[in-house]
C-alpha cells in the first residue's frame with residue numbers, strides 16, 4: 001500500500017503526523033517505509049532523530065536517485081540508526097521502520113519521463129518489501145505531487161493500491177486551502193486526470209486529516225472565560241459548516257489529531273514512554289495516531305458513501 005501525504009499549506013503537521021502514524025504502524029507489527037519527497041526541505045531525519053540526516057543526506061538520497069545519479073536511494077533503519085535511545089532496538093513484535101531521506105540542498109526539480117519511470121520502479125520495489133510505504137510530499141502544487149501522480153498512472157502500477165491523505169489545520173484558511181488543493185484548478189484531481197487517472201478512483205482514494213485540533217468541549221479549556229468558550233464553540237460550528245460545503249467534511253475525514261504540548265514544542269515521535277512514564281504527551285494524541293495507523297489500511301474506512 002502506498003500512502004501519499006500532502007497539504008496545501010506548509011507547517012500543517014503533515015510530516016510530524018505522518019511520521020508518528022508510520023511509527024505506530026511499525027509498533028503494530030507492519031513493515032513500513034517513509035519516503036521524504038519534500039525535496040525543497042527534506043528534514044524528516046530530524047523527526048526520527050537521525051543525526052547524520054537531519055536536513056537530508058549527502059550519501060545519495062531520493063532526489064539524486066530520481067535524477068539518475070544513484071541506482072538505489074540511501075535507506076536508514078530507524079531502529080538501528082536513530083540517535084534517540086528510546087527508539088533504538090526494535091520492540092518485540094514490531095515491524096521494520098525504514099526512512100529514505102531526501103538529499104541535503106536538493107531543491108525542487110521538473111518532471112521528466114526518466115524520473116517518473118525511476119519513481120515508478122522504486123514504488124514497485126518498495127511495495128514488494130513493505131506493508132505500507134508513506135510518501136511525504138512537498139506542500140502545494142509541487143513537482144513531487146506531479147511525479148507521483150504520473151508514476152501511479154503508469155500501467156505497471158495498475159495493481160498497486162495507493163491512497164492520499166490531505167493534512168490541514170482546523171482553521172478557515174486551511175480548510176479552504178485543502179479543498180482547493182484537491183478540487184481546485186491544477187489540483188490533485190485535475191492533475192491526476194491529466195496524467196491518465198480515473199476521476200472516481202482518485203476522488204475515492206482521498207481523505208483529510210485534521211491536525212492540532214482544539215476540542216471546545218475539552219476539560220483542558222475549563223479555565224477560559226464563558227465568553228471565550230462561547231466564541232470558540234461558534235467558531236467550531238462555522239468551521240464544521242465550511243468544511244462540509246467545501247467537501248472536506250466529516251465523512252471524508254480519516255482522523256483528527258488533538259493539539260499536543262509535546263508536538264507544539266518539538267517535532268518528534270511520541271513514544272509510549274512519553275505518555276505513560278514521563279507523562280509529557282497526552283494519551284489522546286497517541287490514540288489518534290494509533291487509530292490513523294489502523295484506518296489507513298482498513299478498507300471499510302475508505303468505502304464510498
Ligand SMILES: Nc1ncnc2c1ncn2[C@@H]1O[C@H](COP(=O)(O)OP(=O)(O)OP(=O)(O)O)[C@@H](O)[C@H]1O
Pocket residue numbers: 007009010011012013014015016017038041139211212213257258259260261263264265266267268
Ligand atoms: N497535533 C499537534 N499539536 C501541536 N503541534 C503540532 C501537532 N502536529 C504538528 N505540530 C507542530 O506543527 C509544526 C509543523 O509540523 P510539520 O513540520 O509536521 O508540518 P509540515 O506540514 O510537514 O510542514 P512543512 O510544509 O514545513 O514540511 C511542527 O512544529 C509540529 O511539531
Ligand SMILES: [Mg+2]
Pocket residue numbers: 014015016038
Ligand atoms: Mg514537512
